[in-house]
Amino acid sequence: MQAKRLTEARKQFPELTNAHSQILQQTLRQLDRAWDDMHKRGFGFPRFKKRYNLRSFVFPQLGKNPVDTDGVKLPKIGKVAWYYSRPMPEGFAVKQARVVRKASGYFVMLTLQLDVSVPDVPFHGHPIGIDVGLEYFLSTSDGVQVKRPRFFGELQRQLKLLQRRLKTKPRGSANEAKLRQKIARLHERIADTRKDWHFKLAHQLCDQGNSIFVEDLDFPIMAKGMLGRHTLDAELEQFVNQILPWVCFQRGVFYGKVDPKGTSQQCPDCGARVSKDLSVRMHRCHECGSVKPRDIAAAQVICTRGQRGIENVCGVEVTGAGVNQSSQLAVKQKA
């Protein structure tokens, strides 16, 4: 309804005509979603945004041939010169453009479409199970354990230092603005470094196996500690639910999820139930005498569950890798 009234509003408030009408409509939809989320999902009341809180806007439609190596043609704004960071894949149509402001400058994210059906990768070859956690970032059923890299600690220390210095600057001063810019850049660098590490790790995992199984974890609930498990953070969720399936898809590796119930309470070698709370870091089976690190034992249980799910009832316990989205380059697929 509001989107329809926009035409009137634009007559009444001429400054609204500065922006393309579809962008304003998208913003209204965003507000609508925020309103729905408040009612249905218990989120907070939608807040007014300050100028610097809005970080991106989207053009849902573009003109004909909107991109070439020199720049991108945006409705209303016209052609904008750009740094052509990667070649456009052949045959794809550019559907949408989202302009994103980051500390290091403006970026444009393009949504591309190609009308082909991409078959799901079938289960095949050497399977590995992956357990994610706090002590180790992840452990595999083959006994590989990956710790969180230490360079984040160094970057976090730098960040704390800069944030402390913020208190010494007068509010609204040029020096405060400069320091804030520096902090924003560091935040971006931390996020980029982390993402880079996540992608490399995902590729390493794809080197080690042909099929990968992870637990089907409900991250938001777990973060609240309702299941009494260790809390897992947003970055871990991004890795397990977005980056890993995407890299698996690209590399032709099967990606499946298994039921997470009690994966750490079961013996991977004989299937007996071995209860242990979080403080117990070693798995010791009272039935068969198997002894191994807790997380590796859990990864092996996940791996077995994944394979069994495929042998028994295909597609019930295991969900296949139907990934069609990456964070930077979204590829829509039509079946």
Ligand SMILES: [Zn+2]
């Ligand atoms: Zn056992």
